[in-house]
Amino acid sequence: MRASLLQIDVNEGESVESRRSRVAALVREQAGADLVVLPELWTTGAFAYEGFGSEAEPLEGPTYEVMAKAASDAGVWLHAGSIPERAPADSGSATGDGPLYNTSLVFSPSGELAAAYRKIHRFGFDKGEAVLMAAGEDLVTVRLPGTTLGVATCYDLRFPELFRGLVDAGAETLVVPAGWPERRRAHWTLLAQARAVENQAFVLACGTAGTHAGVPQAGHSIVVDPWGEVLAQAGAGEQVLTVEFDPGKVALTRDQFPALKDRMLGLAAPRR
Numbered sequence: 001m002r003a004s005l006l007q008i009d010v011n012e013g014e015s016v017e018s019r020r021s022r023v024a025a026l027v028r029e030q031a032g033a034d035l036v037v038l039p040e041l042w043t044t045g046a047f048a049y050e051g052f053g054s055e056a057e058p059l060e061g062p063t064y065e066v067m068a069k070a071a072s073d074a075g076v077w078l079h080a081g082s083i084p085e086r087a088p089a090d091s092g093s094a095t096g097d098g099p100l101y102n103t104s105l106v107f108s109p110s111g112e113l114a115a116a117y118r119k120i121h122r123f124g125f126d127k128g129e130a131v132l133m134a135a136g137e138d139l140v141t142v143r144l145p146g147t148t149l150g151v152a153t154c155y156d157l158r159f160p161e162l163f164r165g166l167v168d169a170g171a172e173t174l175v176v177p178a179g180w181p182e183r184r185r186a187h188w189t190l191l192a193q194a195r196a197v198e199n200q201a202f203v204l205a206c207g208t209a210g211t212h213a214g215v216p217q218a219g220h221s222i223v224v225d226p227w228g229e230v231l232a233q234a235g236a237g238e239q240v241l242t243v244e245f246d247p248g249k250v251a252l253t254r255d256q257f258p259a260l261k262d263r264m265l266g267l268a269a270p271r272r
């Protein structure tokens with residue numbers, strides 16, 4: 001399987017419209033790949049909180065349209081990263097606005113929407129995404145020829161139970177679009193490897209380059225195999241990281257070193 005991770009430079013010097021068409025052209029250039037992956041919130045920037053409301057789109061908005069077409073033009077499975085999604089308002093909404101979600105879109109090679117994942121763990125503690133966006137509730141997997149993707153977004157990488165849920169749902173390739181900051185780059189690499197080793201799965205983690213909202217981005221998108229080996233890692237700048245991997249290595253690793261079968265589920269709390 002050939003995957004291309006597009007580590008996009010996200011900075012305020014480029015308009016959202018121009019970045020959208022530039023990224024669509026880059027996706028088209030990946031014809032021949034099986035899977036193309038984009039980062040988290042690459043239209044606005046994951047830390048550009050102030051633009052979330054004004055740049056929000058309905059699920060089937062401009063990014064959806066442009067990316068569906070790019071996937072079908074290239075004939076690739078496309079994890080199009082995430083968008084700030086404005087969900088439809090329910091009938092009780094006072095403002096007429098529905099909630100905002102950080103929503104990832106996955107398209108098939110014919111440009112059909114195969115899955116949408118609303119980020120479950122929102123980053124920012126008492127500000128930013130954590131207060132501006134609503135939390136998703138559903139785990140999402142996507143069946144591709146040869147492997148099943150489990151999707152998660154950025155800060156989700158810190159929550160191993162989410163990935164265990166994806167593995168229990170059949171995931172073998174864990175795809176993590178992100179907008180991870182440079183100041184915590186060591187965590188990014190370490191957590192990507194940890195999620196691969198503990199779940200005996202491939203991890204494809206695609207971050208952004210550049211600086212937006214004053215936050216330098218880590219770049220260093222990474223592909224890790226089920227044994228924890230780093231197959232490829234990007235540098236700091238905009239880059240297409242292409243890697244070939246054998247999805248059969250997941251079953252082989254789980255068979256030869258069957259640690260997942262030794263899980264002790266439902267451990268009780270210590271007695272006092």
Ligand SMILES: NC(=O)CCC(=O)C(=O)O
Nearest residue numbers: 046123154155179181184
């Ligand atoms: N966009 C994010 O989720 C940022 C996550 C982050 O900075 C971290 O976990 O550290």
